[in-house]
Amino acid sequence: MKTVKNKTALITGASSGIGEAFAYELAKQGVNLILTARSEGKLNLLANKISSDYKVKVTVFTGDLLQKDTPFKLYDQIKQAGLSVDLLINNAGFGKWANFLDESIQQYEDMIEVNINALVKLCHLVLPDMLKKGEGGIINVASTGALQPCPYVAAYCASKSFVLNFSEALYGEYNKKGIAITALCPGNTTTGFQSIAKANTNGMSADTPELVAKQGINALLKNRSFKIVGVMNYAQSFLPRFLTRKAMINVVSGMMNGKVNG
Ligand SMILES: NC(=O)c1ccc[n+]([C@@H]2O[C@H](COP(=O)([O-])OP(=O)(O)OC[C@H]3O[C@@H](n4cnc5c(N)ncnc54)[C@H](OP(=O)(O)O)[C@@H]3O)[C@@H](O)[C@H]2O)c1
Numbered sequence: 001m002k003t004v005k006n007k008t009a010l011i012t013g014a015s016s017g018i019g020e021a022f023a024y025e026l027a028k029q030g031v032n033l034i035l036t037a038r039s040e041g042k043l044n045l046l047a048n049k050i051s052s053d054y055k056v057k058v059t060v061f062t063g064d065l066l067q068k069d070t071p072f073k074l075y076d077q078i079k080q081a082g083l084s085v086d087l088l089i090n091n092a093g094f095g096k097w098a099n100f101l102d103e104s105i106q107q108y109e110d111m112i113e114v115n116i117n118a119l120v121k122l123c124h125l126v127l128p129d130m131l132k133k134g135e136g137g138i139i140n141v142a143s144t145g146a147l148q149p150c151p152y153v154a155a156y157c158a159s160k161s162f163v164l165n166f167s168e169a170l171y172g173e174y175n176k177k178g179i180a181i182t183a184l185c186p187g188n189t190t191t192g193f194q195s196i197a198k199a200n201t202n203g204m205s206a207d208t209p210e211l212v213a214k215q216g217i218n219a220l221l222k223n224r225s226f227k228i229v230g231v232m233n234y235a236q237s238f239l240p241r242f243l244t245r246k247a248m249i250n251v252v253s254g255m256m257n258g259k260v261n262g
Contacts, residue, residue, distance in 0.1 A: 001087075001137040001180040001221060005030040010078065010085045012065065012122070013092030015042040017191025018141060021209035022089050025217060027054040034059045034083060036074060037092065059083065065092055065114045071121035085126045087137040089216075090119040090163075095145075095156030097199040097260055108155045115159040123170065130179050137180040139216050140167040142226075144187040144233045148240045148248050152256035156197070160185075164226065171225040183226040184216040187233040200259045205232060 013019035015037035047058040063070040093115045130136025146164040150157035167183035219227035
């Protein structure tokens with residue numbers, strides 16, 4: 001994908017944080033938007049603001065990705081509106097920072113539904129249309145937590161490891177057919193994520209959602225299979241190559257135990 005101008009992007013989790021930043025950044029670059037999340041009010045406000053500031057078309061479809069059929073309903077709504085997705089930003093997601101047993105199994109099922117199942121379904125729905133056009137782009141939002149096992153954030157980081165591996169595997173299958181696929185790995189980013197995750201990020205550096213969105217779009221346009229946001233996060237991503245797997249678990253365990261139980 002050489003340019004995103006005049007394309008149509010579907011952004012999940014567009015009502016706040018990184019998704020909202022993607023909406024602004026893509027609108028700035030002349031991309032028509034399809035915004036989705038559960039918060040109808042926030043999405044409509046955002047759509048009105050973007051449509052008045054930029055010459056792009058913005059469509060809102062609300063939906064709860066915890067419901068297994070939402071991705072299919074969303075795809076049908078998009079087709080019925082005569083739209084087609086050139087660029088998919090699979091961004092909706094949430095995490096929990098907690099001792100594994102302190103969260104209910106329902107919470108983990110929900111996390112897997114939104115972070116993994118909905119993302120896989122949306123890729124499966126839009127890829128055939130992109131292949132027909134011989135062009136398309138997908139950014140799947142993973143995390144730096146995807147790069148190693150994370151005790152005390154076990155299920156969330158494992159869900160993001162799935163996103164990273166799945167996206168890179170899709171890149172291996174479809175990039176040669178004209179589809180750009182980037183797994184985006186932000187580190188700690190100032191959004192609504194921390195309060196939902198009950199994440200104690202005191203003392204941790206943080207990036208802005210705007211930086212994450214910009215780096216994600218640049219990486220896609222450069223045909224990168226993955227992008228780690230921020231220089232420090234990139235440097236730290238080499239640690240698992242130098243330490244044994246057990247040593248890496250111990251490093252993260254020490255850090256995160258202090259954050260969750262400290
Ligand atoms: N912030 C960080 O430090 C960080 C770091 C690495 C990766 N990430 C990833 O970045 C992505 C975006 O998160 P964020 O940081 O921007 O957090 P955020 O501000 O909490 O945004 C999360 C978005 O996901 C949507 N969402 C959550 N559950 C949903 C559901 N059941 N159905 C539909 N939409 C749902 C939310 O919309 P509604 O509530 O309106 O539905 C919201 O728009 C997530 O995948 C997150 O895991 C974040």
